[in-house]
Amino acid sequence: MSLEEGIAAWRSYLRRRQAIQPVDVDELEDHLRSEAWALQEAGLTGDESFLIAVKRIGELDVLSREFAREHSERLWKWLVVGPEADDEGDSAGKEALMAGTLACAAAIAIKVPELFGVRIHPDQALPQLYLRNLSLFVLPFLAAFFAWKRSLPPAGWMWLTAPFVAAAVAVNAMPFSSGGDTESLAALHLPIALWLAVGYAYAAGRWRDRVQRMNFVRFSGEWFIYYTLIALGGGVLMVLTAFVFGAIGLQPERIVAAWILPCGALGAVIVAAWLVEAKQSVVENMAPVLTTLFTPLFTLVLLAFLVVTAWTGSGVAAERDVLIGFDLLLVVVVGLILYAISARDPEKEPGIFDGLQLLLIVCALLVDAVALWAIAARISEFGFSPNKVAALGENLILLVNLAWSAVLYGRFLARRVAFAPLERWQTACLPVYALWAWVVVVAFPPVFGFR
Amino acid sequence: MNVGKDLVAASATPLILAILSDGPSYGYAIIKRVAELSRGELQWTDGMLYPVLHRLERNGLVKAVWGRSASGRRRKYYRLTSRGGEELVDQQRQWELVDATLRRTLFRSFHPAAQEG
Numbered sequence: 372m373s374l375e376e377g378i379a380a381w382r383s384y385l386r387r388r389q390a391i392q393p394v395d396v397d398e399l400e401d402h403l404r405s406e407a408w409a410l411q412e413a414g415l416t417g418d419e420s421f422l423i424a425v426k427r428i429g430e431l432d433v434l435s436r437e438f439a440r441e442h443s444e445r446l447w448k449w450l451v452v453g454p455e456a457d458d459e460g461d462s463a464g465k466e467a468l469m470a471g472t473l474a475c476a477a478a479i480a481i482k483v484p485e486l487f488g489v490r491i492h493p494d495q496a497l498p499q500l501y502l503r504n505l506s507l508f509v510l511p512f513l514a515a516f517f518a519w520k521r522s523l524p525p526a527g528w529m530w531l532t533a534p535f536v537a538a539a540v541a542v543n544a545m546p547f548s549s550g551g552d553t554e555s556l557a558a559l560h561l562p563i564a565l566w567l568a569v570g571y572a573y574a575a576g577r578w579r580d581r582v583q584r585m586n587f588v589r590f591s592g593e594w595f596i597y598y599t600l601i602a603l604g605g606g607v608l609m610v611l612t613a614f615v616f617g618a619i620g621l622q623p624e625r626i627v628a629a630w631i632l633p634c635g636a637l638g639a640v641i642v643a644a645w646l647v648e649a650k651q652s653v654v655e656n657m658a659p660v661l662t663t664l665f666t667p668l669f670t671l672v673l674l675a676f677l678v679v680t681a682w683t684g685s686g687v688a689a690e691r692d693v694l695i696g697f698d699l700l701l702v703v704v705v706g707l708i709l710y711a712i713s714a715r716d717p718e719k720e721p722g723i724f725d726g727l728q729l730l731l732i733v734c735a736l737l738v739d740a741v742a743l744w745a746i747a748a749r750i751s752e753f754g755f756s757p758n759k760v761a762a763l764g765e766n767l768i769l770l771v772n773l774a775w776s777a778v779l780y781g782r783f784l785a786r787r788v789a790f791a792p793l794e795r796w797q798t799a800c801l802p803v804y805a806l807w808a809w810v811v812v813v814a815f816p817p818v819f820g821f822r
Numbered sequence: 823m824n825v826g827k828d829l830v831a832a833s834a835t836p837l838i839l840a841i842l843s844d845g846p847s848y849g850y851a852i853i854k855r856v857a858e859l860s861r862g863e864l865q866w867t868d869g870m871l872y873p874v875l876h877r878l879e880r881n882g883l884v885k886a887v888w889g890r891s892a893s894g895r896r897r898k899y900y901r902l903t904s905r906g907g908e909e910l911v912d913q914q915r916q917w918e919l920v921d922a923t924l925r926r927t928l929f930r931s932f933h934p935a936a937q938e939g
Contacts, residue, residue, distance in 0.1 A: 428869040433867075434867075434869040438873050442876065
């Protein structure tokens with residue numbers, strides 16, 4: 372084996388270590404060549420020099436781990452994919468089986484209320500019981516999947532169970548007035564509160580760890596992409612099911628609405644999570660593309676909205692749907708920013724995309740201010756209501772988040788600080804979201820008299 | 823002599839900063855310089871230098887640029903930033919303190935004769 376062949380083989384071997392990026396491989400190759408050349412100067416032959424140089428550069432497993440530890444955004448890759456990319460097999464099979472079982476369990480769980488006579492019917496509104504408990508039908512299984520996969524210690528299992536039990540008791544024991552605002556708010560906020568409890572299992576209990584939090588953010592974004600894809604496929608499946616059975620004179624709507632849709636939608640939550648973990652490399656290349664695509668589009672929409680608002684001087688109607696719409700828009704924008712941050716290589720120099728990102732943050736900040744203004748005006752005129760207070764709290768949290776993000780981003784663009792503080796700030800905000808979601812779920816109903 | 827792993831790790835940052843304070847350099851040359859300065863006693867696993875360099879870069883203590891070697895190969899050069907210079911001064915103070923403390927305790931117990939003077 373000549374030196375060149377040796378280096379080529381070594382390169383391709385190194386490239387399979389997912390923690391070491393091509394640019395780092397280049398750097399290591401330069402080192403290897405320098406070492407080999409120096410050894411040849413000392414009188415060694417090409418292949419001798421190659422063997423010694425490779426030996427000196429160190430065990431590749433240890434090296435990958437060191438690289439992954441330093442480039443912690445790649446650590447999860449090393450953990451998930453393992454020391455050898457192609458050394459899957461046994462554990463992967465076990466994981467697939469576990470994910471399948473839990474997905475079935477979630478699909479069965481949603482049908483349990485039918486045993487007690489609460490039915491899903493295509494022509495009637497979904498019973499409130501389902502809306503309130505939707506996340507409780509599936510997220511415990513998702514949390515269990517991660518707790519099992521990450522071998523959470525028994526004490527961790529206890530901590531993990533607590534929020535789910537508390538949530539189940541809270542939303543089912545409280546005497547909500549039927550169809551009231553506090554009930555809808557609780558139904559809306561419970562998934563957020565419990566999703567972050569899933570994060571506890573995802574991080575194997577190390578939820579204080581900044582790196583783990585960022586990994587969970589990354590996971591959430593990738594899960595969302597996978598879930599959307601599965602949902603699209605599921606939609607096509609249901610339409611075609613309805614069509615072929617309709618063609619032979621049957622009416623499959625009831626089966627579709629009562630069985631395929633609910634069971635599929637919940638099972639897909641687990642399957643999507645498993646796919647993110649198992650087929651990481653497929654989706655991780657998609658995510659940056661999507662953020663690059665949608666950051667300018669969202670910026671444009673927000674800019675247009677701001678210009679029109681300023682031009683016509685029309686205020687925002689502080690109706691419930693409008694408030695929720697605004698919150699949703701801002702949450703999507705913050706999610707986009709958060710996800711762009713998590714997907715970004717922290718060592719890259721600030722570029723044009725970062726300028727755009729800052730523009731998006733500033734626009735979102737202004738839109739948030741407009742919404743806050745509308746809510747405040749509405750509160751001072753008509754007093755407090757659960758919807759307005761919930762929206763007020765969310766907008767304030769997002770305002771603080773966006774404002775400080777804008778400052779940090781500006782300083783990053785001016786090359787005054789590194790990218791890391793921005794990451795730190797975003798991960799520090801995560802528990803605040805959870806806290807607020809829990810407040811809305813648990814404290815709002817009694818405070819506002821369950822109306 | 824075999825220097826312990828922790829000590830090698832702890833001394834890596836000040837060593838790299840000090841070597842870069844003499845001017846920009848690249849990975850292989852830094853390793854050679856360490857071997858030279860320690861008369862071959864301080865052995866690093868070569869590859870381990872790079873994660874350390876990348877950490878220093880992330881913390882803004884060094885700055886990396888891709889350049890070309892004399893033979894025209896792509897090569898990543900590192901140079902000390904002003905913050906790296908400050909950190910070096912700070913490290914010097916810390917190591918002086920450790921050194922002085924060790925001299926007063928550890929070395930005395932190994933060489934009882936030194937106490938007589």
